[in-house]
Amino acid sequence: MADPVTGAVVGAAFGEGFAILHGTVKHVVREIVMFKSILGRLESTLDRIAPQAQKIKELILALDRPEKEIKNLIEKMEKGNELVLKCSKIKIKRWSLNYCVKAYSYSKQLKELNDAIEKFCQVDLALQIARTGLENSVKLDRNTNIAQQTLAGVNGIRDQMNNQNLDVRMRFGLRTLSVPKPRDDIVGLDLPLKELKQLLSNKKEPLLLLTALGGCGKTTLVKMLFWDEDIKVLSIVIAVLLAYFILWNYFLKKSSDQENVRRNFFSYLHDWHIWGKYIFCQRFTSSQPEGHGTKLFKHNGEDCPEFQSDEEAIDQLEQLLNEIRQPILLILDDVWPGSESLIEKFKFNIPDYKIVVTSRTAFPRFPYRYKLNPLNRVDAMSLFCNSASLQDQDESSDIPEEYIEKFVSGCGGLPIALKVIGGSLRGQLADVWLSKLTKWSEGHSIFDSDAEVLVCLQKSLEFSADKTILKEYFMDLGSFPEDQRISATALIDMWTELHEPSEEVVHIISNLRELHNRNLASLVMTRKDGTKIDYYYNEDFVTQHDVLRDLAIHLNNQEPVLQRKRLIVDISGNNPPKWWTEQKQPLINARLLSISTDELFSSSWCNIQAPEVEALVLNFQTRNYALPEFVEKMVKLKVIVVTNYGFFPAELSNFQLLRSLPNLTRIRLEKVSIPSLCKTLVLLRSLKKLSLFMCNIGQAFGNSTIQVLDSLPNLMEINIDYCNDLVELPGWLCEVLPLKKLRISNCHKLPLLPERIGNLTNLEVLRLRSCTELSKLPDSIKSLHKLSILDISDCLSICKLPKHIGELHSLTEFHMKECLRLRNQLPPSIMELQQLKLVVCDEERAKLWEPFKEFLSILKVKVAKKDINLNWLPKY
Secondary structure (H helix, E strand, C coil): CCHCCCHHHHHHHHHHHHHHHHHEEEHCCCCCCCCCHHHHHHHHHHHHHHHHHHHHHHHHHHHHHCCHHHHHHHHHHHHHHHHHHEEEEEECCCCCCHHHHHHHHHHHHHHHHHHHHHHHHHHHHHHHHHHHHHHCCCHHHHHHHHHHHHHHHHHHHHHHHHCCCCCCCCCCCCCCCCCCCCCCCCCCHHHHHHHHHHHCCCCCCEEEEEECCCCCCCCHHHHHHHHHHCCCCHHHHHHHHHHHHHHHHHHHHHHCCCHHHHHHHHHHHHHHHHHHHCCCCCCCCCCCCCCCCHHHEECCEEEECCCCHHHHHHHHHHHHHHHHHEEEEEEEEECCCHHHHHHCCCCCCCCEEEEEEECCCCCCCCCEEEEECCCCCHHHHHHHHHHHHCCCCCCCCCCCCCHHHHHHHHHCHHHHHHHHHHHCCCCCCCCCHHHHHHHHHHHCCCCCCCCHHHHHHHHHHHHHHHHHHHHHHHHHHHHCCCCCCEEHHHHHHHHHHHCCCCCCCHHHHHHHHHHHHHCCEEEEECCCCCCCCCHHHHHHHHCCCCHEEEEHHHCCCCCCCCHHHHEEEECCCCCCHHHHHCCCCEECCEEEEEECCCCCCCCCCCCEEEECCCEEEEECCCCECCCCCHHHHHCCCCCEEEEEECCCCEEEEEEHHHHCCCCEEEEEEEECCCCHHHHHHHHCCCCEEEECCEEEEEHHCCCCCCCCCCCCCCCCCCECCCCCCCCCCHHHHHHHCCCEEEEEEECCCCCCCCCCHHHHHEEEEEEECCCCCCCCCCCHHHHHHCCCCEECCCCCCCCCCCHHHHHHCCCCECCCCCCCCCCCCHHHHHCEEEEEECCEEEEHHHHHHHHCCCCCCEEEEEEEECCCHHHHHCCC
8 A cells, every 4th residue: 555645745746737737728828829729628628627626636645546647647747837838939930841840749749648637537547446446445435426526527528528629620730620510411321431431441452532423422421431430530631631632633723834833732731820811722824923833822921931852742741640650541532633643642651541532533543442323212312302391391292292203313313413403492382393394304404504513513524635535425425315325336436437537446445434434424344354456345335324414415505506516306206306397408517416216206207408417326216217318418427326225126217328328337226127238238338337236137138149249348347246036147248358357246046157258368356256056167267367366255056166277377366265065175276376375265165275385385375254244134
């Protein structure tokens, strides 16, 4: 048991140290602006303990056990008093790294002192009471009441301070910037928050990218993350860099002197201090004589210090963060393309250091990501009703549920649209709701009356000078019906003729992937083993959010109808738009013409003059469909895409109108039947590519006896996919000598290829994917000496390869995945395929290639993973 005299001395020392510290803090807290936040917190703690100080002093004496924790606390209070006096002597003359480090160090020590006092009163004192009670229950009984009162006082301090914004406080001598607390009525983000936190728990991934379409709630979600009780962060790091990164993106986009902005960015991170009246942002103008970077912030009228390099600034910032020695979560909000390298600079090797980046773009270099999707129907309905003040709707309300459903559907689960549209209808009568719905049905856009949604989404279409083509691609996507899949090859055909005269498919796919990464469209790849050489995208497709499609159409419609370079027409029933019927034969100036009709359309066309049209997109849903007569006069037409979005195949008539088009190079037909197909084709001397998807062509091909000769001198590519009635290839196809690519997939009734296929001596690509009844390859295939890619994947009935397949001396790539009946030894001529670089197959077929590896030095056998998905199924 400790000496009672010693206990009395320690108790007195505690009382004296507490009183002196309390008095000093009270004296200087109003004078030291720089440390006002942390000193205010310390003052609040001391104020709450002061009424209990005498009782704590008595308790220390009663415990008869002066523990080292008490002595340590007394020492900290004495040093704390000296520290507060030091803080009062700091004078601000000029901002420097040394100044920032000293300010940060003092702030940190003051915080530690505050935490130590709270911990002693709430935890250490209670433990000492419990230990002493085991030795002396009488003494415990005498003092328990005092201890409980003291603990109640300290707990009160804790509760009070938890109600304040403790997470936003002074660090580095910087201005305290609060991240606003999210509203209580947020809908649909609880699950994404849970999933985001789970991803953050992965210690192997230091950076998490949160990506979504603009207006989906990315910033709201990271605010929820910031305030979540499970997330322990140093919030000034979040607040400062969150706010500054937004400014960085703004100024970088506005400034012509981007290098100067970039160079000074890190310097200003250190110099941003608490005098808010001196912090201001200014729009950059070309007339400003000073460097744009130096105009970002003013520091008490003095020049801003600069680091010699980004590397120096980064190193010093990392050192500052390293000294914190607590978990850090850095949130960079609303990052735009072009800033990826800047993000990389913030990736420090610090324990428990995480970065969350939010962006409309899914940057490929950051693969660890979370995509925030639009709201589901239930959450969308809830958010809309909240915004329209319908959450307390009773039976007396005159807003029909049908109206609400239609508005919610029209917003497509996009939170910003639901809030803005719902808010605009708040308090309005039912007839106002109906009026707005009627305008939507007449072709008016959600953007016509609600500028906030337009401004939000239009920001996503701000591209750098070298990527302006992406906006053209985006605008073209409006040519296809809403809520429908768009064939990737249809887009390739259209964009090749409109935007890529070099016909480099790789550029188109690259741009399409960029749209996908920017969440402006979704590219769905149905197969994982596609070749990189052939650019095989026949089974892939693109989807787009309905609101984005409306945005593309809205932007297209800003010009007068007849002057638009991209004319998109939606016809309901047999009612064309007024501008079409007001003139006898209106003359349009468009290069791209898209016409969509519904299931009530009777193919009763009004005339139109479209001499400039180069790409024609026709979307329909009826069982019978006739090409419009005015197609015959589209002398510049290069590509036509005809798509039946109905459930049943349709018979397409007037196909012969295409005969008169001298520049038509590409035809794509989907889910149609054309009895006159072959007779029309032979007259299309400019035709380069023919694509038939889910078409009924068996009758047209089977009855074909035409003579091709040199009638198709430019036809180089034929694609036939999912044509289930195809039982044989027409003989004339083997006479199309210019043919370079022949792709036939998922034609399950095709048993054989014609023996004359060996005549196609210019053929470079032969794909026969998933032709399940195809029993063998003809021996004449050995004559295809230019063939570089052969694909027989999923041809379940092929049991052997041609004996002389080794004569395909140009073959570089061979796909034979899941050829289940191909089990016997491969023909010896395989050894002659000296140019063969890649074989893609399953594990069983891979074993067949083992004996040949030593003879084929450059060969790589790749075992494809089983890819079971239903993405290829059409959507109805």
